[in-house]
């Protein structure tokens with residue numbers, strides 16, 4: 394292997410690139426390009442996807458903080474990247490020192506990647522949030538500097554759906570109250586107002602990743618399931634979509650909420666909706682705390698209109714574990730705590746070992762796809778773009794990625810630069826001020842790559858240029 398040569402992928406960023414100018418068909422990371430031997434001979438390789446690599450993979454430095462699940466660490470190490478994994482987050486000043494050196498950072502919810510930190514991240518290509526939320530990252534600043542951010546929004550759907558199943562039965566049988574009584578030494582064997590769930594109607598508001606999984610589980614337990622969603626969606630199993638929220642509230646014995654936090658969903662369940670619900674029905678909210686008007690719920694439960702509720706999310710949630718669920722958090726907390734048959738959990742819907750493992754895999758895969766192929770599918774801050782893979786039949790092809798300011802005339806200038814080459818395929822998309830272009834160029838020589846990279850970087854619209862091969 395020849396010593397690595399430098400190709401500047403970002404103005405002022407230097408990352409080493411192991412391009413061999415004498416033999417364009419020899420990837421410096423050939424071991425990663427080789428399909429398993431069981432594929433049987435060179436002919437079988439023809440047409441197979443070629444795994445692109447940006448530079449010598451040994452040069453990709455990754456810092457993982459906050460004890461990212463080993464599933465994710467293994468995938469990244471398996472690529473040959475240099476991975477440093479720490480169990481905790483870092484104080485901001487230490488983070489600033491560390492982040493200067495790395496191409497990739499993986500975090501969970503405690504590490505704040507604000508402008509001050511990101512400004513120092515001169516080599517950073519991508520951030521992996523090994524969690525659901527991304528509000529710990531300044532997404533706009535990252536996008537304006539060509540840094541992609543990925544997360545894992547749906548890896549814990551099953552965990553939430555299972556929690557809701559447990560809560561449906563627990564509320565119908567008043568399990569929380571019976572258990573607390575026993576913990577206090579009280580034997581209270583009752584059957585009044587305790588029900589089987591078989592034959593009862595579950596109303597799911599929001600039939601997305603969680604809502605739809607829940608419908609299958611609930612039907613398996615003998616429930617009738619109806620759902621309301623702003624989008625017309627095909628039912629799984631034998632459940633049925635109802636046209637309005639009113640219809641759902643009037644018909645359901647159990648109402649469970651699975652909508653996102655949007656202006657339209659804030660306070661979506663309030664006094665009027667509680668009045669529409671059946672007398673003695675139940676409410677479950679494991680979506681977002683803003684969706685339910687909690688003082689209205691307290692009133693509906695005190696009147697007996699709502700026979701039980703389970704809340705996993707709140708309009709205001711503490712940052713850390715501890716004795717924070719008091720009126721100091723929000724003034725109705727003590728009212729909630731005083732109610733019977735209400736299950737209060739600290740936003741644990743998605744908190745399972747399985748979900749953490751799935752998050753590790755999903756985010757690490759997204760990082761590898763982005764580092765090796767430039768694919769931005771699932772990015773929360775860059776336009777989502779993908780091109781079909783280059784194949785092993787195309788050894789001398791290169792993929793050019795040009796992240797740029799979304800201003801008029803850029804494509805014409807880029808095409809003038811790339812125009813002398815055979816551009817096999819190209820895609821461009823924009824999101825706000827930032828646009829993302831990928832082009833696959835065939836039969837390209839090292840000198841040519843160097844030249845057009847420099848020309849692209851000289852354009853005033855350039856945020857970042859990367860070349861993968």
Ligand SMILES: NC(=O)c1ccc[n+]([C@@H]2O[C@H](COP(=O)([O-])OP(=O)(O)OC[C@H]3O[C@@H](n4cnc5c(N)ncnc54)[C@H](O)[C@@H]3O)[C@@H](O)[C@H]2O)c1
Pocket residue numbers: 525546547549550553598599600601602603604621622623624651652653654655657658679680681705706740741742743744
């Ligand atoms: N408790 C937890 O730990 C936990 C974990 C994961 C997700 N969540 C939350 O659960 C909720 C659902 O997550 P998901 O992954 O199923 O989301 P999703 O995006 O897959 O599904 C949401 C569904 O709600 C529908 N919807 C949007 N606005 C609506 C409206 N006004 N009325 C009716 N339907 C509407 C959408 O069309 C979509 O089908 C989100 O709020 C998410 O943040 C909570």
